[in-house]
Amino acid sequence: SQQGEEDPQALSIQEGENATMNCSYKTSINNLQWYRQNSGRGLVHLILIRSNEREKHSGRLRVTLDTSKKSSSLLITASRAADTASYFCAKDDYKLSFGAGTTVTVRA
Amino acid sequence: EAGVAQSPRYKIIEKRQSVAFWCNPISGHATLYWYQQILGQGPKLLIQFQNNGVVDDSQLPKDRFSAERLKGVDSTLKIQPAKLEDSAVYLCASSSPRFYGYTFGSGTRLTVV
Numbered sequence: 001s002q003q004g005e006e007d008p009q010a011l012s013i014q015e016g017e018n019a020t021m022n023c024s025y026k027t028s029i030n031n032l033q034w035y036r037q038n039s040g041r042g043l044v045h046l047i048l049i050r051s052n053e054r055e056k057h058s059g060r061l062r063v064t065l066d067t068s069k070k071s072s073s074l075l076i077t078a079s080r081a082a083d084t085a086s087y088f089c090a091k092d093d094y095k096l097s098f099g100a101g102t103t104v105t106v107r108a
Numbered sequence: 109e110a111g112v113a114q115s116p117r118y119k120i121i122e123k124r125q126s127v128a129f130w131c132n133p134i135s136g137h138a139t140l141y142w143y144q145q146i147l148g149q150g151p152k153l154l155i156q157f158q159n160n161g162v163v164d165d166s167q168l169p170k171d172r173f174s175a176e177r178l179k180g181v182d183s184t185l186k187i188q189p190a191k192l193e194d195s196a197v198y199l200c201a202s203s204s205p206r207f208y209g210y211t212f213g214s215g216t217r218l219t220v221v
Contacts, residue, residue, distance in 0.1 A: 033210075042199065042214040043151070088150050095141060095164065096201075096210060098150030 006089060006102045014107050019076040021102040023089030026070065031092040034063055034074050036085045037101070043088070046074070079106045110134065112213035114200050120219045126188035129216045133182070133202030139163075140177055141210070142185050143199040151199055157183065190220045 007022045025032070031050050035043040047063045049056045049072065056063050062075040076083055084106045090096040113132040121127050133140050138159050143151035154173065156164040159180035168175070172191070177183040187194055197215040 041197070043201075043212040045209055045211075048209065090150075094139075095153055095156050096151075097153065100148075100150050 006087070006099045008102060009100070010103045010105070012105045012107065013079055015079060015081055017079055019079050019083070019104050019106075021074050021087055021104070023072045023074070023099055024070055025072075025089075025091050025099075027091075028070075029067070029091050029093070032063075032065060032072050033090045033092050033096065034061075034072075035088045035090060035098075037088065038085045046087075048092070076104070079104075081106050081108050112200055112202055112211050114198075114213035114216055116216055117214065118217050118219075120221060121190055123192055123220050124189040126186065127190055127218060128184055128186045129198050129200075129218075131183045131185070131200030131213060133200070134204070134211055137202035137204040137211075138180070139203045140183050141201040141203075142175055142183070143201065145197045145199060145215070146193075147196070154185070187218075190218075192220050194218060195220045 005024050011019055013019050029051050031048055033048045034046040036046055037043050047056055047058050049063050049065045060077045065072045072089055086101045086103045088098050088101045090098045115130050119127055140157045142154045144154050145151040154168045155175045157177040160177050173187055175185045197217050199215045200213045201210045203210045
């Protein structure tokens with residue numbers, strides 16, 4: 001069973017705009033991770049956020065975590081065409097349980 | 109550090125045939141995972157190994173899928189006989205407690221016709 005639900009399922013934005021996607025999960029977490037996947041191939045790790053953290057940054061990426069609402073969000077600022085990919089959140093309990101993902105298309 | 113190696117990259121088989129995938133994790137990573145990703149969905153864990161022992165295989169369709177990790181290093185996932193709904197990308201990942209994170213291979217894309 002998949003533990004996370006991403007919203008929206010798909011997102012289309014213009015280059016330079018920000019992209020925000022949300023993830024909700026059902027049970028308590030140790031850690032939550034975000035991954036990117038290009039063209040259905042391997043997954044690339046973006047950010048890990050621990051249950052006692054509320055926000056983390058990595059370059060143009062910002063992840064927030066609200067454990068009271070069992071939700072997380074990923075913000076990509078100043079998007080580029082190369083950001084076109086599918087983005088997944090995954091609950092991390094010494095194994096990853098993925099949501100269905102958000103497909104982001106960045107138009108030039 | 110070399111990444112997680114998987115082979116083959118692509119495989120096309122007819123239904124009811126058998127197929128095997130191979131994964132070589134990062135050296136020293138004790139934990140190895142096999143995921144199935146159907147088009148348009150997120151990866152689903154099939155089986156988790158710790159060294160050469162199975163930790164979780166609750167979502168592995170054991171009537172047709174099998175996996176082994178002899179000697180606690182590389183691993184093989186087999187499907188016999190394959191069904192049309194087995195068409196998916198099969199991803200292998202490894203992790204180590206000394207390195208917090210998971211590293212994924214590029215996957216094997218299986219098409220069952």
